[in-house]
Amino acid sequence: MRNVFDQYSQPENRITHALMTALHEDRELLGSFLREIAIAKPPVATTHLAVLVQQLPETPSVSEEEAERRGIPDGWIYSVEQEWCLVIESKVLMRLDANQIDRHRRMAERLGFTCIFVLAITVEDAARQRVESGQRLRILEWSEVYVWLRSQSSSEWARRTAEYMEVVESRMIMDQQFVRGALTRFSGVSFSDEHPYTYLEAKRILRLLINELRGRRDLRDGLGVDPNAPGRGSITGSKGQIVWDFLSLRGDLGKGVTTRPHLSLGIGAQRLGVMVTIPDKVEGRVRGALREIGEDAFAGLLRRVVKDLKPLMRSEPGAIPTLHAQQRRWRHRRAKTDMDAELRFDLRTIPGATGDPKKQPLWLSAAYGAFVDKRGSNYEFQVGVEFDYARCSGLQKSSAVDLIARAWLGCKPFIDLVR
Structure with missing residues (x-):
């Protein structure tokens, strides 16, 4: 059976879609994400925030290919009424580009947002990036997000997302797609009679x-x-x-x-x-x-x-x-x-x-x-x-x-x- 998160072909989009789905479905998880991962305090309760993947706020949805062509950010968390947004850029196979971050900011400004936060998630150590974290810009590794998801023991959506990240990483290793970095971190060798070796x-x-x-x-x-x-x-x-x-x-x-x-x-x-x-x-x-x-x-x-x-x-x-x-x-x-x-x-x-x-x-x-x-x-x-x-x-x-x-x-x- 196809995984509920398997809606896109590109690894960046698959992982981002999994994360954003979990945040949309579990608003307590969304609140923890904004506080602990994005370090961005929204002006309204999380129940009043919209969550989008590969789409511009308040516009019709587009295909994955069209979103790539137009340079649409991978994810949005926002409130139109409060003119507040968190823009998410995901990188798995490619390096982070400072120009892309600037374009996302300008795109958010054109849409009418006045309080803009940007979160970039990559597979590489942030110190290696050519983009420096600054005001309202945070750069993290996907492995840090994975560890955070594993720490959210009360959230079924967090567990499912972390497990999906393991599946995607296994596929990428099998297909020899990884050049550097990782999506997850070592969390133990869990093989047993209940969890057979693969x-x-x-x-x-x-x-x-x-x-x-x-x-x-x-x-x-x-x-x-x-x-x-x-x-x-x-x-x-x-x-x-x-x-x-x-x-x-x-x-x-x-x-x-x-x-x-x-x-x-x-x-x-x-x-x-x-x-x-x-x-x-x-x-x-x-x-x-x-x-x-x-x-x-x-x-x-x-x-x-x-x-x-x-x-x-x-x-x-x-x-x-x-x-x-x-x-x-x-x-x-x-x-x-x-x-x-x-x-x-x-x-x-x-x-x-x-x-x-x-x-x-x-x-x-x-x-x-x-x-x-x-x-x-x-x-x-x-x-x-x-x-x-x-x-x-x-x-x-x-x-x-x-x-x-x-x-x-x-x-x-x-x-x-x-x-």
Whole structure:
């Protein structure tokens, strides 16, 4: 069934129409919007304000194409009797233009409004815009509006609009329309039996998470994450059960993800994986360091990782310190992976590691021995933390980004060895 908000073809118009519909239908929400978002106090009660999309006040409606051609503002909130208006300009794919703001003001003046406020909503940081906020001009990001909508817990229209923004953003990411910015912000990983995993939503969440994690100082200073290094060029795998991206460590530029250790983040159908990946074709220096340390010292290193992760595991019992090893092959570049062998075990099974699981030294011996004597196989392994959706309630909050950072920081002893 078509969404009630899907009335336009352009993303700017779709999102603006969703917001304006919610404000028109919920006048308490409209009052909060004017006070908290637009910072514009109307001279009359919100029940006496008119709300329009892609149309001029007191004139017949026009088509979306005609509105674009004539440069009509995306939204209006106004009172003709009081000569008061808020003009809304929405930008998703294009940059904000100061000349366009001036034209909207002049258009409002020609229509007889004497008290004119302008609200511009974009996907980019306002500091990057070439238009400066000034008197009766406010510039915000759509992600700020999204956070505000999510905070309006008593409004069904606010919830529906926020969810629609997530849907539109997922579609745009799928269609590779986004060049910069975002419509929403990370608010948690909510997959569960009641909210099953979908590729589109996982891809949207992954994009938001990676953007937040890339800017974290604790990862830059503590682990040497390079915030300017790109991640995956194209995130594919719509038929699979996981989407993933990575952060690079400083000094990796130009060496490629297939030859250097990196920090991987994978959103799967059942769990979230926060891992340090040693790829199949890892450079000789790293391979040599892992071989020279020997199995016993390597086990001791992983016991340190388990110890450093204890505070995280106390706060989230479903966080499992994990070693994941696999041998894979591909028939062609975009083919689904053929899995030849896979081993995944809880690091607390290593003898001497603290924790409840029964100890079993053979799991580590198998994983480490296969790496040391890989004999040309496509073998990679990862060390990190896996968060089970069913057991980690903290994943459903925006603070889950802190859990992810803490997981990588807990792996610092291992990262220091392989950097």
